[in-house]
Amino acid sequence: MLVDEADVTCLAGDGGRGCCSFRRERFVPKGGPDGGDGGSGGSIYFVCDTSLNDLNYFRFNPRHKAERGRHGQGSLRHGRNGKDVFVGVPPGTQVFRDGEMIWESRGGSGPFCVAHGGRGGFGNAHFKSPTRRAPRYAEPGHSGEECRVKLQLRLIADCGIVGFPNAGKSTLVSSVSAARPRIADYPFTTLEPHLGVIYGKDYSTMILADIPGLIPGAHEGHGLGNRFLKHIMRTKVLLYLVDVSESSGRRPMDDYEALTREVGCFEPTLLDRPSVIAASKIDILHDRRRLDGFSRAMRKRGKKVFPISAVTGDGVKPLVNALFKLAAAARADSIAELKEVS
Ligand SMILES: Nc1nc2c(ncn2[C@@H]2O[C@H](COP(=O)(O)OP(=O)(O)OP(=O)(O)O)[C@@H](O)[C@H]2O)c(=O)[nH]1
Ligand SMILES: [Mg+2]
Structure with a gap:
């Protein structure tokens, strides 16, 4: 069976939380804020894969989810970024969101980001300033995009x-x-x-x-x-x-x-x-x-x-x-x- 249409849900990863922490070390009084930023969530990309002929893969895999970013940690440690997900689609696939075509896969075209990962939240070290030297807050991570798209394959023939x-x-x-x-x-x-x-x-x-x-x-x-x-x-x-x-x-x-x-x-x-x-x-x-x-x-x-x-x-x-x-x-x-x- 040739599968030429598929509904796909792409969930990009959420960003990690920023960390609220203070440097505590012997002989370093008032070490200051040292909460690191959260990592960004992974994004989801479509790439043109010339070895594919139809959208059969999406019959059984209609949901794609990218990893979330890790939270920031003390000592200014940045959370790890979530891994991006690359999903192969055959050449000639058109991607529609809300009825509007947003991308078409062609051999040689680069990856297309369909759902952007959320940005990681800033740790409290980010908010320090001469007037606010000990901020006690950090930002939560931003949510990753959720995108529902319709894929339509148009066979390429002469x-x-x-x-x-x-x-x-x-x-x-x-x-x-x-x-x-x-x-x-x-x-x-x-x-x-x-x-x-x-x-x-x-x-x-x-x-x-x-x-x-x-x-x-x-x-x-x-x-x-x-x-x-x-x-x-x-x-x-x-x-x-x-x-x-x-x-x-x-x-x-x-x-x-x-x-x-x-x-x-x-x-x-x-x-x-x-x-x-x-x-x-x-x-x-x-x-x-x-x-x-x-x-x-x-x-x-x-x-x-x-x-x-x-x-x-x-x-x-x-x-x-x-x-x-x-x-x-x-x-x-x-x-x-x-x-x-x-
Ligand atoms: N005698 C003769 N029979 C033909 C010719 N072309 C097709 N047929 C016959 O017509 C019938 C239908 O042929 P298909 O090729 O299946 O027709 P189709 O246009 O693909 O039909 P659908 O797939 O149903 O749209 C078959 O029994 C064929 O053997 C022809 O040139 N001469
Ligand atoms: Mg026929």
């Missing part, structure tokens, strides 16, 4: 496949990559996203994301809902897979429109993303006019349709080449953007 249930998304992924998602002749076989890696020419690779099928009304919770669409937010290219065979019992154009409507309801900017349309299951298509009509209608909209059969492999190669080309162009654009920013 291309996301959007289609109705049973359109053949998993079959396509398994035919072009080594991934083996479950394939069966009933809707909603895929219940969680799967990634597949396609190897292209010149050692280039592309990651395909197979996500559960969408149906009309998914944005209102129909079917499996549309929450899986968050995994395609990161992809550079979208592949709309439409079953053109008679077995679907629907018109291909209606399917395409329903898919774009659902995608648009989830996030309108996804509609501006480069996309490719593939007409699947052409090996069991009896009435060729279904495909021709769909291709013609899409051509009018300036879009090309790639007829494919993931079972026989017909048309898959040109489709994969087109995806590679679009992904490479999108990658070049984002690098240019990054350069502009820097």
Whole structure:
């Protein structure tokens, strides 16, 4: 099971108490205040850990607590600071507090402090002054922060496949990559996203994301809902897979429109993303006019349709080449953007 959401509570350590003490030593009359400060509580940090793939760890570890600081002691001894806690999260994890995103983990990004440890209290030595030479009070430690956050993982893939249930998304992924998602002749076989890696020419690779099928009304919770669409937010290219065979019992154009409507309801900017349309299951298509009509209608909209059969492999190669080309162009654009920013 891919765990892509988790609620996590982070409790930073409290600061240690300051100490109230006086130096008492032979031949040192009125030795003065010598209470040390308390140590700071440990903080909790999230760090990007590229060896992790999902948020499964948080299913069993939803609470993270850092050590408290030790109390200060006499002879100006400072309490030991609490140890910080570093919690690894997979790349692509977004951290939300009160619905607002506060951090996103990326490879190479540094640790992010999610809950700060409390400061240690000052000992009475801190408060001595020419007018108050024997303060008899010390500060208590400050409390560590408590932070409840929601983690959301967005898979990092180059291309996301959007289609109705049973359109053949998993079959396509398994035919072009080594991934083996479950394939069966009933809707909603895929219940969680799967990634597949396609190897292209010149050692280039592309990651395909197979996500559960969408149906009309998914944005209102129909079917499996549309929450899986968050995994395609990161992809550079979208592949709309439409079953053109008679077995679907629907018109291909209606399917395409329903898919774009659902995608648009989830996030309108996804509609501006480069996309490719593939007409699947052409090996069991009896009435060729279904495909021709769909291709013609899409051509009018300036879009090309790639007829494919993931079972026989017909048309898959040109489709994969087109995806590679679009992904490479999108990658070049984002690098240019990054350069502009820097
Ligand atoms: N003849 C033929 N059958 C196909 C083709 N692609 C998929 N199928 C069949 O269609 C059925 C559904 O395929 P899946 O790959 O599980 O479909 P999916 O889009 O992943 O479906 P969900 O996971 O339920 O959303 C399976 O029985 C496949 O064998 C194709 O190109 N030709
Ligand atoms: Mg599937």
